[in-house]
Amino acid sequence: MIKAVIFDLDDTLYYELDYVKSGFRAVSRYICSKYGVSEKEFYKLQLDILEKEGRGKVFDLALENFSLPQDEVEKMLVVYRSHIPEEIRLYEDAEYILEKLKKEGKYKTGIITDGNSQVQWNKIKALALTDLVDEIIVTDDFGVDKRKPAPFAYLRLLEVFKIKAGEAVYIGDNPTKDFIGARELGLKTIRVMREQGMHIEKRMEAAFEADLKVNSLRNLEELLQFIDIIQA
Ligand SMILES: [Mg+2]
Incomplete structure (x- = not known):
């Protein structure tokens, strides 16, 4: 029984993808506020990389694509993991x-x-x-x-x-x-x-x-x- x-x-x-998207949005907001890149473009780029390359290298490749410093990966991970997924x-x-x-x-x-x-x-x-x-x-x-x-x-x-x-x-x-x-x-x-x-x-x-x-x-x-x- x-x-x-x-x-x-x-x-x-x-x-689960809704959570991932919500995290990518939070990361984009952070990167945009620090480097002035387009929040929308950085968000879209992360999604494209996820689709093509899988999860492992999204942040590294997104930074590389925008010629931003690789040492941001750690902070991006903190932003991603600590964000409150409202969506x-x-x-x-x-x-x-x-x-x-x-x-x-x-x-x-x-x-x-x-x-x-x-x-x-x-x-x-x-x-x-x-x-x-x-x-x-x-x-x-x-x-x-x-x-x-x-x-x-x-x-x-x-x-x-x-x-x-x-x-x-x-x-x-x-x-x-x-x-x-x-x-x-x-x-x-x-x-x-x-x-x-x-x-x-x-x-x-x-x-x-x-x-x-x-x-x-x-x-x-x-x-x-x-x-x-x-x-x-
Ligand atoms: Mg499961």
């Missing part, structure tokens, strides 16, 4: 189901998320998630070695909720790390495949994939009942 539902954060409960919103179905689960009180709810602690907590606050779920673990608060698929965070929530692994479901979007660790412990897993998201194209071998796949969280409760039936 499923007793707890644990969610991933990025691209599971909200669209991010929960996916409509995510908000619906979190509020419904909270109101009904039938399941314990939690979030396990990886990433820079300050960044993840800024997102959590902006999305008002502390009011919506019972427990939140940002794995970096305990060390980067505790990031998924490490068993640490799953085990900790099972202990807090006083339930067995088979009584919990983990819901995420990234098959490279969201499901393999959870499955090894015995949790049930659900992959959300939305129309957008950084990992929607990823296909992995069976051990890395979730037990079930959905396009939306709206009918999650029916799915949890279905899991109960097939397990019985």
Whole structure:
């Protein structure tokens, strides 16, 4: 019998690119105010680099492109990580189901998320998630070695909720790390495949994939009942 539902954060409960864009805007404001370059152009350049080169070198390449000093990268990172992301919103179905689960009180709810602690907590606050779920673990608060698929965070929530692994479901979007660790412990897993998201194209071998796949969280409760039936 499923007793707890644990969610991933990025691209599971909200669209992560909205956060990245919000961070790039903050960085552009900073660079513009210091060097007088066009805020709009610097913002657009960061997005173009992200699309072509991926995340790792956005700030370095943007500075290079505008012939600005490379030692700004560190400050840009501080601006990015500390900015308050006002533009991010929960996916409509995510908000619906979190509020419904909270109101009904039938399941314990939690979030396990990886990433820079300050960044993840800024997102959590902006999305008002502390009011919506019972427990939140940002794995970096305990060390980067505790990031998924490490068993640490799953085990900790099972202990807090006083339930067995088979009584919990983990819901995420990234098959490279969201499901393999959870499955090894015995949790049930659900992959959300939305129309957008950084990992929607990823296909992995069976051990890395979730037990079930959905396009939306709206009918999650029916799915949890279905899991109960097939397990019985
Ligand atoms: Mg994710």
